[in-house]
Amino acid sequence: MLSAKAIFWSQLGDDKELRLRLICFYLCLSWELYLDQAEVSDQIEQLLVGAQLSAYQRWVVELYREDRTSLEEGRAAFARLKAAVRRCHNGKKAREFLFSIIPDNKQAAAVKHPLMGDLVGHRAGPTHLFSVRRARITSRKASVDSLPVVEREAEFDDFLRKPGFLESFELFWRQPPKNRDNKRTRVLILAAAIVALITPLTDEADMDREIGLLQRKCHFSVETGEAIIRICHHLSPEFLDPDWVAQSFIADAEPADRDSYETLVQTAADNENLPTNYRMLARQLLEAFKLARF
Incomplete structure (x- = not known):
């Protein structure tokens, strides 16, 4: 050879x-x-x-x-x-x-x-x-x-067409210190999409609170939490299908991240202090998480 x-x-x-x-x-x-x-x-x-x-x-x-x-x-x-x-x-x-x-x-x-x-x-x-x-x-x-x-190419192109996904991918693919490959970059963006769907990030206090929650519930580093919040600013949650987001995340994420994110979504669904629309989206995501596991 x-x-x-x-x-x-x-x-x-x-x-x-x-x-x-x-x-x-x-x-x-x-x-x-x-x-x-x-x-x-x-x-x-x-x-x-x-x-x-x-x-x-x-x-x-x-x-x-x-x-x-x-x-x-x-x-x-x-x-x-x-x-x-x-x-x-x-x-x-x-x-x-x-x-x-x-x-x-x-x-x-x-x-x-x-x-x-x-x-x-x-x-x-x-x-x-x-x-x-x-x-x-x-x-x-x-x-x-x-x-x-080619199915995987078609699915990836569809992923990049989602509002804000291409810009986010370019920001974090193969960038230090994580040097994320394609799959890990997709997971990061989908993780951010879930946060954007269930969390109002209207001020700095909201962002800091969410980063702390990601550390406690998902065992993410501060750097990863900050990356997720940064991506959220590029996304348009109103144009995202919660079922697609959940199914895509489940398909690519590691088992530990799937479990911890399901807990994160459950916390949002149970949080009576959240606006009703966010809690409803959290419940929809939670149901999609459960269905995707079968």
Whole structure:
């Protein structure tokens, strides 16, 4: 297996979308071929050094590193790779790149895998990646055929479209001292969204009180509590669906954070000093928390 350090991105041109799609497809393939994920992670880190991807593209890479991809996601990732290859007209080098980072003892399995049909020409015998004829036919259909959706990418894009979420993500992704990855940044923003839904933060005393509550109920540091309050100022609670917020938080948060946040929401629901609308939202969140656990 060649070291990724020996791979020069310049051989594939300057298209960053092609670089992104090669990395994403490699990650999908790594799950399918049961590659050692620690080795895959090291390989990805090396590839990212010279890839010069945008921040958003690095966010997408991290989505594929969170957990195993499905076969359908792999097919969708390959469709996006094919589209990038056709645009750049360098299929041969893209194929060589992929096979250079697949371990020698997995090469035969890679060749036989269903995801690799177009890559190695299963039906037509030896061929180069994406024959010119096939590329021409597909390019004529491109105007009517849309690329298949990768579920995790679609869900993430929907997340970023929520008012204030993109700005908050940019503020805290990979920032010291926590250096949060995509998933941990999403959890932080969702945690803030819950606070914004159940807590009126009208003055500094409210903010200090909430930070103290987050420390006691959720065992958060002062730094994390301050980050949550800062994010709350970017959000528009009136445009947030409490059910979606709760379900998304439950899906991504660690068990301890789920439990402590459920307690936090229960406290708000029981607090007769809170305005009625906040208590009602807290009860709705609490119900969504319970349903999401099944």
